[in-house]
Amino acid sequence: RPAGAGAASSALAFVNHARTGGALRIAEDGLLAGPTVRRLIEACRAQVLTRAADGEDAVCQHIVIGAISHDPDEPYFRRFPHPVIVTRAEKVDIALAAMRVNPVCLILTGGGEPSPYIIDRVAASRGTTLLLTPEGTVETMRDIEGTFGTTAFAAETKLERIGELMKSALDDAALAALIA
Structure with missing residues (x-):
């Protein structure tokens, strides 16, 4: 002013x-409002399956939830720059669609064993950190939504x-x- x-x-x-x-x-x-991958890991008590080249200091700008009941939609994911995409671990098709847009972070929920194909695909990309949370998608969203706008400018x-x-x-x- x-x-x-x-x-x-x-x-x-x-x-x-x-x-x-x-x-x-x-x-x-x-x-500026987005959390770092490190902050997301802490918030949802996630296990790190693969780390991106940028590591845990990479900043996520949007939370995007993978579809549950319909086909994966790559154009939907593309609308959001620097996303963290959250989807159930058993939704391989959605995780693969998410990887086509190079998200900063892909969070698989539900604690189930993710497909080795997803792990290999993410590890090969070097641009995405892959996390696995023990909680479901709704609980994980509750855990991470409060990280936006509250992360330090570090x-x-x-x-x-x-x-x-x-x-x-x-x-x-x-x-x-x-x-x-």
């Missing part, structure tokens, strides 16, 4: 939950992103006011 808009003349504030960015405004950003990806957003939101005068 610019100075003089209900604030002291030297005050500078960033609008939270802004839908659009602009001068002195940083729009809400899914990447991941390098988040620090780079907030730098980009601040660069576009702050002019030289605003930056000087922040430093002073």
Whole structure:
């Protein structure tokens, strides 16, 4: 909020939950709100079956639930950048459809033994971490939904992103006011 808009003349504030960015405004950003894979592992008490090259610091931007009662839908998964996809361990067709969009993380629920084919496919991709949770899909979703918007800005990806957003939101005068 610019100075003089209900604030002291030297005050500078960033609008939270802004839908659009602009001068002195940083729009809400899914990447900044997203949890790291490490945080998801902790939240749902998951066993790590394979790790991505980016490791547990990779950031997930969206939770996507794999379909339960109809055909897997790759175009549905493609709508969401940097997803964590959650599906039952025995739904091999859905897991394989999910892998075609290179999710950051694939969580298999229910604690059952996953297909070796899924494990091999994920391990070969090197871009996806594969987790197995002991709980069902609904319980796993409850466990991980609270991680969005509550994870620290410790991941390098988040620090780079907030730098980009601040660069576009702050002019030289605003930056000087922040430093002073």
